[in-house]
Amino acid sequence: MNAIILSEPGKLAPHDAPEPATPGVGEALIRVHRIGFCGTDYHAFHGRQPFFDYPRILGHELGVEVLAVGEGVSNIAVGDKCSIEPYLNCGSCHACRKGRANCCSNMKVLGVHVDGGMRERLVVPAAKLHVSKTLSYDALALVETLAIGAHAIDRAAVEKDETVVVIGAGPIGLAAVQFALLRGARVMVIDRAAPRLEACSRLYPAVITLDPEKSFIEQLTSITCGDLADTVIDATGNLASMGGSLEYVGHTGRLVYVGLAQGEVTFNDPLFHRREITLLASRNALSKDFPEIISAMEQGKIDPLAWITHRCTLAEIPEKLPLWSEPKAGVIKAVASLS
Ligand SMILES: [Zn+2]
Ligand SMILES: [Zn+2]
Known part of the structure; x- marks a missing residue:
């Protein structure tokens, strides 16, 4: 069976993977149609x-x-199109x-x-599959990225008319933007890369993008008349950004670290205390996020298909993935198709 394996850093290659076993109790055999590439x-x-x-x-x-499904599986049936919740807990x-x-x-x-989906078929726990009767495989492959953003917005309990500042306009930042907008928040985005800001404005015209040539705090202060943000979502995974992002949080506000960084974040304690900031981490997403997002997509409330900027086949992954990992490639989301 065709697969792509990462044998060591820098070495992606075609691989003849063994056929998966017959699905056991509570399991399902699935065919992979689309694979989204992630950070x-x-x-x-x-x-x-x-x-x-x-x-x-x-x-x-x-x-x-x-x-195919194993014994005791009732949430899905043969032929169903699904998204996978990849968190095997x-x-x-x-x-x-x-x-x-x-x-x-x-x-x-x-x-x-554990080994993932860059192969034709695999067996997974059926409970991790979330069905849609109408969505395309492209759309289903985007659900997990969206779920990361949805969970971050849930962590902050964002409410209508609040000001949300999202730092980092990559796919996770865009997902947070999407769900903050869905809750009726006023959303601003901070990023230093002009192409990412342009993509964000194109995808979400309601968003205010701050000018990276000017002081972010001055712009935010002016737009909010000094109130600053109710919620800041840091999706950079950058220690300096994460430490500095407290500055954008207003009094009684929340700060969510959704981007993950290795090392220690430092910030100014008097600032943290004076404003009584709530600091939250956001990791992965909950199971319930998947059907909720699928339903929102089915109803047309969110449409992330325009995020897909680059496409290839399974066989082309070893050539394309390294190129698309470079910021200059301008990838928002790349997807490999097996059908
Ligand atoms: Zn991902
Ligand atoms: Zn556990």
């Missing part, structure tokens, strides 16, 4: 993903078809028992800790 995949390719083991079959943003740790499977202490993310 995690690019970082793993360049050897910059922490706690990553090689060799690994990447791919966790998937649009799939159900080929243990079900018994403290976080899982509290219903917070997104931060399971034994988390295995498909395509990160």
